[in-house]
Amino acid sequence: MERAVSIGFAGFGEAAYYIAKGLRQPGIAGITAYDINTHTAGRGDIIQQRAAESGTRLVETNEELVRSSEIILSTVTANRAAEAAEQNAPYLGAQHLYADLNSVSPGLKQSIERTIAATGARFVEIAMMAPVPAHGHRVPMLAGGKAAAEFAEHLAQFGFSVEVVSEDVGMASATKMFRSIVIKGLEALLTECVLGASRYSAEERVFASLSESFPGIQWKELADYMVGRVVVHGERRAREMEEVAETLRSIGIEPIMAAAIVKRMDWSVEAGLKERFKGSAPRSYQEVIDALAQMSAAAD
Amino acid sequence: MERAVSIGFAGFGEAAYYIAKGLRQPGIAGITAYDINTHTAGRGDIIQQRAAESGTRLVETNEELVRSSEIILSTVTANRAAEAAEQNAPYLGAQHLYADLNSVSPGLKQSIERTIAATGARFVEIAMMAPVPAHGHRVPMLAGGKAAAEFAEHLAQFGFSVEVVSEDVGMASATKMFRSIVIKGLEALLTECVLGASRYSAEERVFASLSESFPGIQWKELADYMVGRVVVHGERRAREMEEVAETLRSIGIEPIMAAAIVKRMDWSVEAGLKERFKGSAPRSYQEVIDALAQMSAAAD
Numbered sequence: 001m002e003r004a005v006s007i008g009f010a011g012f013g014e015a016a017y018y019i020a021k022g023l024r025q026p027g028i029a030g031i032t033a034y035d036i037n038t039h040t041a042g043r044g045d046i047i048q049q050r051a052a053e054s055g056t057r058l059v060e061t062n063e064e065l066v067r068s069s070e071i072i073l074s075t076v077t078a079n080r081a082a083e084a085a086e087q088n089a090p091y092l093g094a095q096h097l098y099a100d101l102n103s104v105s106p107g108l109k110q111s112i113e114r115t116i117a118a119t120g121a122r123f124v125e126i127a128m129m130a131p132v133p134a135h136g137h138r139v140p141m142l143a144g145g146k147a148a149a150e151f152a153e154h155l156a157q158f159g160f161s162v163e164v165v166s167e168d169v170g171m172a173s174a175t176k177m178f179r180s181i182v183i184k185g186l187e188a189l190l191t192e193c194v195l196g197a198s199r200y201s202a203e204e205r206v207f208a209s210l211s212e213s214f215p216g217i218q219w220k221e222l223a224d225y226m227v228g229r230v231v232v233h234g235e236r237r238a239r240e241m242e243e244v245a246e247t248l249r250s251i252g253i254e255p256i257m258a259a260a261i262v263k264r265m266d267w268s269v270e271a272g273l274k275e276r277f278k279g280s281a282p283r284s285y286q287e288v289i290d291a292l293a294q295m296s297a298a299a300d
Numbered sequence: 301m302e303r304a305v306s307i308g309f310a311g312f313g314e315a316a317y318y319i320a321k322g323l324r325q326p327g328i329a330g331i332t333a334y335d336i337n338t339h340t341a342g343r344g345d346i347i348q349q350r351a352a353e354s355g356t357r358l359v360e361t362n363e364e365l366v367r368s369s370e371i372i373l374s375t376v377t378a379n380r381a382a383e384a385a386e387q388n389a390p391y392l393g394a395q396h397l398y399a400d401l402n403s404v405s406p407g408l409k410q411s412i413e414r415t416i417a418a419t420g421a422r423f424v425e426i427a428m429m430a431p432v433p434a435h436g437h438r439v440p441m442l443a444g445g446k447a448a449a450e451f452a453e454h455l456a457q458f459g460f461s462v463e464v465v466s467e468d469v470g471m472a473s474a475t476k477m478f479r480s481i482v483i484k485g486l487e488a489l490l491t492e493c494v495l496g497a498s499r500y501s502a503e504e505r506v507f508a509s510l511s512e513s514f515p516g517i518q519w520k521e522l523a524d525y526m527v528g529r530v531v532v533h534g535e536r537r538a539r540e541m542e543e544v545a546e547t548l549r550s551i552g553i554e555p556i557m558a559a560a561i562v563k564r565m566d567w568s569v570e571a572g573l574k575e576r577f578k579g580s581a582p583r584s585y586q587e588v589i590d591a592l593a594q595m596s597a598a599a600d
Binding site: 106142165166170172174175177179181182185188189190192194195196197199201202205213215216217244247248251253255256257258260261263264 | 406429442465466470471472474475477478479481482483485486488489490492493494495496497499500501502503505506509510513514515516517544547548551553554555556557558559560561563564567
């Protein structure tokens, strides 16, 4: 693929938009997208505005999308990833490279691979390892599958940051999922820790003691940051951890910690903390503790 | 207390023994202990052997213990801490300093303080922050209560490492408990992480990704160590985390993560991993994964 390449997005939500914005450059023949919500009131307006802004041409069918594109990036919602592959499959052929960028389980990525491979198209699983709005098309990606190296090499010229992890599909998404047990788990642990410790004004001592065990971490600052993430992104994290829990169940492992993380994140949603902070991040865990105390006092 | 001081242990288990061993030194007038199991078959033999080895005189009643001691260290099992205080109380007076070293909740420490303070004796809560067998009488301790400073200053001459955290009772034990949510939680998270990731050979990638977020931690080495701790100490950790969960419930906080840690630790017990490794620590998490696979294959 030395000549200009055409890119298509199956689904044109936030991730697709931020990636597309970075693709208006030499070597890209065109950007096309198909989104089932293009004509939905409200969401459709946002899609059309974002398409205009990023130079993306919106089409009306999967067929049009596939016929206009050599590389297709699937960026639908996680629960629609399999459906998107099936709906595009009838039009795919050996000339296509189909990359699934959705946050889905290793097993589902493998199932989608079978759908795509049956058409003669090459398949790549992608795990996006950081938030797309912050990084755009340069978001760190892990790639898996026999076409992963081709995908990585070809898109590097446009600034994509793709690390090939395996010729087998599954490892990239497994890496993302099992990493998140630790990261989101730590968020949930620190939240429960400060909820309890603050009742005894013991947080500073707890942080000091943790620093003796892990001197490389600024525990107070980490608690401020992570409790804030729970407040702002609790809902999304809960749904992501449900996927992780489901993946563990599918391989015969009881998702004990993963299920608890879902509950701790859902607690934050039910407590109404996001609304209390109007969607912006609290500056410290102490602000969250204070807010909870005020909300509790107001409820009495 | 410039002259030699007499020390008494209420309960003479492992912790008491390792502390007593370090106390055979000038300035200690004598070491006495009362343990209800002194004449129990088996356990009694160990108690008598340890007493002889550490120069501790075993007595037959709480009254004898208290009358022989100026400083009384309560080192019973956690579920007997309140009972021990009540049984010693009738003999305590202003000449006594009573330190509770047991791993119990802040609320229980406060309740014990009331029992002791009513006798005129001074009370100190102690939270031991590391395993006693490894440190002996130099084990790092946090101390709370109005007599904490006196306790710390007086015992420093014998090598005790006591940090006074508050004149109020509760903060020291709260620090230990809420620290353990994070430490034992991380053990449980890493265990669940490698159980899942190993099915996709994704652990190395997960560790690499975690290192980008937390470069101060050697994640592979930490997983090796922590999964090993779960295998060897799962049972004890489960019971300790039940205390933490109960403490959270008592202050109106649902112990979501704490309860999950109990379950993950109990899973390790039920899986029979400790027996499999004959009580010694596995050298790596991989050994644990391999052992589980073999046990599962053997069960089929």
